[in-house]
Amino acid sequence: MNLFALYIITLVSSFCSLAYQILIAHFLTEQIDIYIISQTTTFGIYALACGLGIIFFNQGQRDIFKFFLKIEIYLILSSFIIPLTFVLCHIFFNIFLFEKISQIFSIPIYYTEKSMLFLLAQIGVFILGFISGMEISSILKIKDKLYHSETKYIGLIFCAGYIGGLISSLVVPSVFVVHVGSLIGFLIVGSINLIFLLLFFILFYYKKWISRYLIYYGFSLSFFLGFLFLMSPGLFFKLENYNLKVMYSQVSVEKFNSNSFKNAHRMIGMLGDVQRFRSLYQTIDILDANFNSKILYFFKKMDFKILAKEKHPNFYLFLNRNLQFSSSGHKSYHESIAHAPINVTGHTPKNILILGGGDGILIKELLRYGKDIKITLVEIDQKIIDLSKNHVLMKSLNQNSLSSSQVTVIIQDALQFIKYTKNTYDAIYIDIPFPSNYNFMRLYSKEFFFNVNRRLDQDGFMIIDTIKLDMEDHKIQSKILINTLISAGFKKNRLMGFGDTNHFIIGIKKDKKMEFDYDNIGFFETNTLLNLRPVTDFDKIPIDADSVHSLYKPKWFLHL
Amino acid sequence: MLSATIGNTFFCYSLTIGVFILFLGLGSASFDWIPRKRINFLNLAFIEIIMSINGLVGIYIITKSSLFYGSELFWIIALIPTIICGFFSGLELPFLIGLAPKKYLKVFGLDYIGMFLGAFLFPFFFLSYLGIFISSFVVAFLNFIVAIFLLYSSKGK
Numbered sequence: 170m171n172l173f174a175l176y177i178i179t180l181v182s183s184f185c186s187l188a189y190q191i192l193i194a195h196f197l198t199e200q201i202d203i204y205i206i207s208q209t210t211t212f213g214i215y216a217l218a219c220g221l222g223i224i225f226f227n228q229g230q231r232d233i234f235k236f237f238l239k240i241e242i243y244l245i246l247s248s249f250i251i252p253l254t255f256v257l258c259h260i261f262f263n264i265f266l267f268e269k270i271s272q273i274f275s276i277p278i279y280y281t282e283k284s285m286l287f288l289l290a291q292i293g294v295f296i297l298g299f300i301s302g303m304e305i306s307s308i309l310k311i312k313d314k315l316y317h318s319e320t321k322y323i324g325l326i327f328c329a330g331y332i333g334g335l336i337s338s339l340v341v342p343s344v345f346v347v348h349v350g351s352l353i354g355f356l357i358v359g360s361i362n363l364i365f366l367l368l369f370f371i372l373f374y375y376k377k378w379i380s381r382y383l384i385y386y387g388f389s390l391s392f393f394l395g396f397l398f399l400m401s402p403g404l405f406f407k408l409e410n411y412n413l414k415v416m417y418s419q420v421s422v423e424k425f426n427s428n429s430f431k432n433a434h435r436m437i438g439m440l441g442d443v444q445r446f447r448s449l450y451q452t453i454d455i456l457d458a459n460f461n462s463k464i465l466y467f468f469k470k471m472d473f474k475i476l477a478k479e480k481h482p483n484f485y486l487f488l489n490r491n492l493q494f495s496s497s498g499h500k501s502y503h504e505s506i507a508h509a510p511i512n513v514t515g516h517t518p519k520n521i522l523i524l525g526g527g528d529g530i531l532i533k534e535l536l537r538y539g540k541d542i543k544i545t546l547v548e549i550d551q552k553i554i555d556l557s558k559n560h561v562l563m564k565s566l567n568q569n570s571l572s573s574s575q576v577t578v579i580i581q582d583a584l585q586f587i588k589y590t591k592n593t594y595d596a597i598y599i600d601i602p603f604p605s606n607y608n609f610m611r612l613y614s615k616e617f618f619f620n621v622n623r624r625l626d627q628d629g630f631m632i633i634d635t636i637k638l639d640m641e642d643h644k645i646q647s648k649i650l651i652n653t654l655i656s657a658g659f660k661k662n663r664l665m666g667f668g669d670t671n672h673f674i675i676g677i678k679k680d681k682k683m684e685f686d687y688d689n690i691g692f693f694e695t696n697t698l699l700n701l702r703p704v705t706d707f708d709k710i711p712i713d714a715d716s717v718h719s720l721y722k723p724k725w726f727l728h729l
Numbered sequence: 730m731l732s733a734t735i736g737n738t739f740f741c742y743s744l745t746i747g748v749f750i751l752f753l754g755l756g757s758a759s760f761d762w763i764p765r766k767r768i769n770f771l772n773l774a775f776i777e778i779i780m781s782i783n784g785l786v787g788i789y790i791i792t793k794s795s796l797f798y799g800s801e802l803f804w805i806i807a808l809i810p811t812i813i814c815g816f817f818s819g820l821e822l823p824f825l826i827g828l829a830p831k832k833y834l835k836v837f838g839l840d841y842i843g844m845f846l847g848a849f850l851f852p853f854f855f856l857s858y859l860g861i862f863i864s865s866f867v868v869a870f871l872n873f874i875v876a877i878f879l880l881y882s883s884k885g886k
Contacts, residue, residue: 205852213848220841223834302841306834319833324760324823331754331819339747721862 171315172322174369176329179308181365182241183333186301188358189248190215190294191341196252196351197290199452199490200259200416201283204606207290214291215298222302233314237307241366244300248359251293252352256412258289263415264433265425305330347447352409413443417456417487448552450608454487457562484562486528488602499530499566502634502671504697506600507534510632510675512691512701513665513683518596518629519543524583524612526600527553529567535598536570537692544576545594547586554578584611587620595629597621603636607723613650615719618657622678630677638666638674638704649724650674651707652716661712666704748808749815756819760827770879773824776817777876783813784869788862 194211198204262285270285271278312326313319345354414437422429446453485495494502511517520543523531527548535544548554557563557571571578579586583601599621604610611617621631636646655661659676665683666674675683685701693701718724787810822840826833855864 209848209852213845216841216848217845220838220845223838223841226834302838305837309834309837320823320827322761323826323833324757327760327819327823328754328758331750331757335747335750335754338750722859 175308175312175315176325178365178369179326179329180333180336181361182301182304182308183330184337185248185333185358185362185365186244186297186304187334187337188341188345189297189301189355191337192345192351192354192358193251193290193294193297195342195346195354196255197286198606199351200286201490203283204608207287210287211290211294215294215301218295218298219302219305222299222304223306224302226303226306233307233310237304237311238366238369240300240304240307241362241369244297244304245359245362245366247293247296247300248355248362251297252355253408255286255289255293256352256408259286260412260415264422264430343449347449350409350445350447353405356405410442410445411437413445413454414440416490417443417454417485446552446556448550450550451488451553451602452490453553453556454485454490455556455560455562456485456487489605491602491605493528493602494530498670500694501697501700503530503534504693505668505671505700506598506632506634506673507531508692508697509667509673509685509701510596510630511538512686512689512693513675514628514630514677514681515686516595516628516630518594520592520594521545521596521598522592522594522624523547523598523600524587525602526598527557528563529557529569529571531598531600532573532576533567533570534692536573536575540575542575544573545579545592546571546576547579547581547583549580549582551580554580584614584617584620587617587624590624593624593626593629595626597625597629597631599631599633601634610718610723611720613653613718614723615653615656615717618654618659622658622676625678627678630675632673632675635666635672635674638668638672648710648713649716649718651710652713653718655712656714656717656719661707664707666707667700667702668704669700669702671700672704745808745811749811752812752815753819756816756821757823758819759816760820760823770828770882773821773828774876774879776821776824777872777879780814780817780821781869781872781876783810783817784865784872786810787814788865 190211194208197211198207201207263282267278267281267285271281274281309323309326312322316322341354341358345351345357349357418437418440422433441457444455444457446455486493517538519541521535523535523544523546525548526532526546527550532544532546535542554571557567558569570576583599599612601612602609604613625631635650638647651661651664654664654674654676660680663677663680663683664674665676666672667685677683685703687701690698716724790806790810822837825836825840829836851864855867859867
């Protein structure tokens, strides 16, 4: 019985401690959206702290059971306190600190925010990792004490640890993060840890019920239960939304006193809720008309100058905290991507492939070319398709285009689809987010563009929305993108970049002069015309095989 | 351990990591059935050599396995290197501990610190400067060096 109990304890504790790490990594990614760095650094620091925890474990413990219980209590306590501190610090820093620090060091406010959150999360994960390291050591020592041998059953204990890790790495990202979010995830994992502590009590201490340990730890335990009660999910949800509101509105005050904090709190209270939807692939935030114009302030700071000129914002859609479109900007964006390549090439496509673009607005624009065009939409995320079909706001924007009989929706990874499809298309629209995480980076790779090129008809074109094609500020990114496109078979003279607020690259297969036909502006509205500005200095980009982004040799599109 | 660090929410990665960890578990569980006298440097060197060969051949197998895409065979072939890697990595750690039972917490702690190095070096150095194929060769070579070192020290005893 004791051995079995030890396995269960190992399994649960390994599940919980790895779950804490995964949740912190996800929480950080949600806040700062630098996926690769967040995930790898958080895991790295966690492993380091675990290692240190094990190495510095004091071997001379007199009562290992007591020590283990103490460690568990520290772990549970930190699992509640760390995320809470993280959120409260985020809110507090947003209101009081970020702007001031940015002014002192004259750096953009989101740099300050990202780096401070990053630091906070690493401190948190270090503490959790260190305690977890101590926990693992205690379990092993308990085993030694029970069986008087260092090597006996060690393999099975490790096995239980790995299985706990396995469950954690499968369940946490796909269930907890998707369905309840990382903050509530902490609450659940913390509770599992708490129940497991009770189990430990009963299994190992049932004979000594009225021991002094029970009085000592019973007090701590009831403290946790009370704490848990206070931290009821409703409160966590509220806190999470409050945090989101602060994040998007960027309310900040000049003076550091309670009065100004009260004012800020009142201001945040006036804002409408942020509607957050989660899927396996992204978090979708919709700020609708209720979320009032305070948000403009945010855009001023983010250097979204054009958007900030708008007087009456209505809504914004963010994917992983990156603005996808707003009520004012979406027209110019979607008209540019839909009609510009047709204007430039003079070729109206009949058989169109759209990769990404699950919001359906691009389809709405393309359906204006008549009843005889056929559109295939490949989108990885069912959630965004559901939202586009059912959310009132989204439906009004895309005029329910996804339900049109001319449209076929395929839920699949675009990289896979383009690799294995047998069809060819006379237009391929690539409407995917910026390559900020590994999954999106795969879609900016040589292999992806090679297959796009292969699936394109001789007269066809492809268009991709891209990072700012600025040869000065975004030099490295532009260099990587252009070199990748060239290595995938698009010749330099068959590529054309354009844009002002949004940037795009058009690629064709035949040699043909590409320029805008300004006499024939078709479906463009006046605002969009500003965006039709060719980027002419492609020639300045050196051809460099080392700047090619490939699946097998990725180049990071760093944008810290 | 290196491959566990590029964790991702996607099914492909979940599957790979899931299978990897599962076989890590099976590998370490199987340690308990190994007779005590078999636990020596020579056999650890043998494990290291298997892992380094697996590292070299595995990448080739995974690349070629896409020929079978669409059938169940694809997953079976693509996962074989992962299974081998997981099983022997799982076996490796208790083996090391079995060799140094008195200092096992130190060994275990260093294993985690190795993981930390892997987590940082793999995505930022190996992948971007060397690419997946050369990285795999380098890591396999590291394993091979360990094996040679172990053979040398087992000879000394």
